[in-house]
Amino acid sequence: MELSESVQKGFQMLADRGSFDSNAFTLLLRAAFQSLLDAQADEAVLDHPDLKHIDPVVLKHCHAAAATYILEAGKHRADKSTLSTYLEDCKFDRERIELFCTEYQNNKNSLEILLGSIGRSLPHITDVSWRLEYQIKTNQLHKMHRPAYLVTLSIQNTDSPSYPEISFSCSMEQLQDLVGKLKDASKSLERATQL
């Protein structure tokens, strides 16, 4: 994990019981996690009355350091011993190391979900809807008498909001072909998970 001097400095400040008493430490820590994980978190996350006595520049520095470290740790799936080692190097005492690790453990799942959802991917199929019709005639051709399906795939695209759906028509045979191939894929998936 590569961490800058700024992060280390921020943590060293956070370790100092003179600047951050127990309450302030816990509040800042929680604020860091909240800013990252809570979709509705706003800038007022550091506006707690128990943090008012601390210099705002220091507060921001420590908050940023904590957030950066949390993200790096989450990205690399750091375990408790890795966390402890780094925090020790930043002069955290035992109690604060424990506090940090507990808070990290509590938020680990949400953190990993958040990080895992960042990134580009192919357009993702989220749903399908279908319509069955019986074609009787067109202005060019009477007495057609055949069933047809209209299938619409709902697509979620990370890049652009364009093309939210793909629609296509198919005959019964074609739909059978499509379903057959999808079933092959899902059987393959089942077999792969049993390996």
Place this chain on the structure above:
Amino acid sequence: MLLELSEEHKEHLAFLPQVDSAVVAEFGRIAVEFLRRGTNPKIYEGAARKLNVSSDTVQHGVEGLTYLLTESSKLMISELDFQDSVFVLGFSEELNKLLLQLYLDNRKEIRTILSELAPSLPSYHNLEWRLDVQLASRSLRQQIKPAVTIKLHLNQNGDHNTRVLQTDPATLLHLVQQLEQALEEMKTNHCRRVVRNIKTTKK
């Protein structure tokens, strides 16, 4: 159901008895070829010279024949109705037989060509799939994230295009379940009854 032939149409077709049956058969072949590939005016000129008539006359004859064949195919009229419709033209027995044969021989293909003229959406052609497992990304290491990558081949108006898409295992199962239900629908009593009733409505 009888075909209604306009006066103009009858005039154009009046050319046919004036040539012998081999020529009419040839016109029939040209008419179907034009339906397949599009018209070629040069053919009219060549035929006009050989028959010693104006190329307009040849064109009208072929077009009249084309229209006769496409309308009959579109409406899917029975042999009897076709014969009755053509009867009003006052052609010879031999010519009538020839026209009927032309109709029956080419009906299926003409209907296929006509079906391509309908408004259409992209239609399904093929599907390829692949199983992938994402192991890491820039923002998160040590992942195991299975996904199914799909290449959907669609046709529209002769153009072939493909879309590459992805889905997760849960959605894949959902897709299979939904589409199997769609297929089952055709076998229900409701659908069977509708199909039966539409088919038996004769005009």
